[in-house]
Amino acid sequence: MRKEGYRESTCYYAVRVLKRLDRRVNILEPEAVKRFLANSGWSEGGKERVVEDLDRFYRYKEIKWTRPRYEAVDVLPHIPKEAEVNDLVSGLPALTGTFCMLLKETGCRPGEAWLAEWTHLDVERNTIIIRAEKKSRSRELRLTNNLLGRLNLLPKDRKYVFHDGSKEPIKGLGDFTRTFQKQRKRLAAKLANPRLQLISLRTLRHYKGTMEYHRTRDIVHVQKLLGHRSISNTLRYVRLINFPDDEYSSKVAKTVKEAQELVEAGFEFVCDVEGYKLFRKRK
Numbered sequence: 520m521r522k523e524g525y526r527e528s529t530c531y532y533a534v535r536v537l538k539r540l541d542r543r544v545n546i547l548e549p550e551a552v553k554r555f556l557a558n559s560g561w562s563e564g565g566k567e568r569v570v571e572d573l574d575r576f577y578r579y580k581e582i583k584w585t586r587p588r589y590e591a592v593d594v595l596p597h598i599p600k601e602a603e604v605n606d607l608v609s610g611l612p613a614l615t616g617t618f619c620m621l622l623k624e625t626g627c628r629p630g631e632a633w634l635a636e637w638t639h640l641d642v643e644r645n646t647i648i649i650r651a652e653k654k655s656r657s658r659e660l661r662l663t664n665n666l667l668g669r670l671n672l673l674p675k676d677r678k679y680v681f682h683d684g685s686k687e688p689i690k691g692l693g694d695f696t697r698t699f700q701k702q703r704k705r706l707a708a709k710l711a712n713p714r715l716q717l718i719s720l721r722t723l724r725h726y727k728g729t730m731e732y733h734r735t736r737d738i739v740h741v742q743k744l745l746g747h748r749s750i751s752n753t754l755r756y757v758r759l760i761n762f763p764d765d766e767y768s769s770k771v772a773k774t775v776k777e778a779q780e781l782v783e784a785g786f787e788f789v790c791d792v793e794g795y796k797l798f799r800k801r802k
Contacts, residue, residue: 520575528630528652531689533572540569549577549584556587564591595758596725597717601785601800604726607718610706615699617669618681619723621647625660626727626745628652629720633692635680642667655746696720728756734787772796 520530540546544555552573556566566589577584608620621632627649639648645667651657662670670680677683682691699720707715724745732741742753770786772778778796782788786798 526652528689533575536569536572537576540573546573546576547580547582549573549582553584553587556589562592563589564594567591595755597722598726598729599714599718599722601730603712603714603718604723606710606712607703607706607715610710611699611702613669614673614681615695615702617666617673618695619699619720620666620669621662622720622723623727624663624666625649626724626731627660628655628724629696630688630692631746633679633681633695634688636678637675637680640667640670640680642671649746651746655748656743658743658746660744725756728753730785732756734785769797769799772798 520533521527525533537546540552540555544551546552556569559566561569566587570586570589573584574586604623608616608623610616611619618632621627621635622629625632625647630652631649634650634652635647639650641647645662645664646659647662648659649657673680682695685691686694703715703718707713728741728745731744732738735741738750738753738757741756742750745753747753769789770781771792772781773795778788778798781798784800786800789797789799791797
């Protein structure tokens with residue numbers, strides 16, 4: 520796979536998937552593998568990805584097989600409420616919570632955040648350079664003072680912001696993700712909110728993209744924010760903003776200053792009522 524130009528992360532996860540599959544069924548026997556997949560409770564998307572990995576493996580081993588037909592179902596990602604995201608960020612340990620806060624505020628991918636270096640941070644301008652992955656575009660994004668303050672509390676005696684570089688980046692992020700999942704599970708039990716278990720690191724990217732489009736209604740702006748090369752990838756966030764009315768909190772602004780503060784806090788203008796300006800934001 521490396522010789523054919525596949526990314527290191529693709530190689531790593533393909534090998535891991537094949538090893539896990541081989542612990543359940545002999546992957547050198549294609550028909551047995553097909554029976555296992557047909558009877559497993561895996562999702563169609565999961566089966567499709569495994570078949571892709573098997574197809575490359577069988578070509579490499581010169582093993583003939585008839586590839587089964589699986590196709591991922593288009594499922595919209597879970598978009599949590601803002602209060603739930605805030606509970607997660609504030610309830611996690613400092614390193615994990617700051618990592619999640621960066622994903623929430625910038626919409627970068629977990630892999631992009633994992634490769635963030637201290638030299639990418641501009642304290643004077645409150646920005647961070649996000650190095651692209653997955654054929655997306657690199658970009659420079661603004662940070663809030665709160666996030667910048669949390670980042671400045673992390674150890675600076677190393678190249679990377681969130682790790683010391685002692686492990687291969689892909690394996691290091693994998694270990695970090697498993698740690699996050701354990702911490703998330705404990706926090707969900709502590710707060711008696713099982714919905715926190717639905718928030719993955721990638722969920723926070725979807726959350727940012729959805730909220731940003733909901734706030735601006737500017738699909739090109741969201742495309743640039745997320746680093747998408749094709750706007751077709753960004754259009755999915757248009758489908759994610761049909762929120763019920765009871766999921767909003769409302770505020771009233773009496774002055775220009777109050778209105779400005781509400782806009783900066785993520786509220787959107789709704790209408791004028793008896794000389795006052797009404798704003799709302801998803802809870």
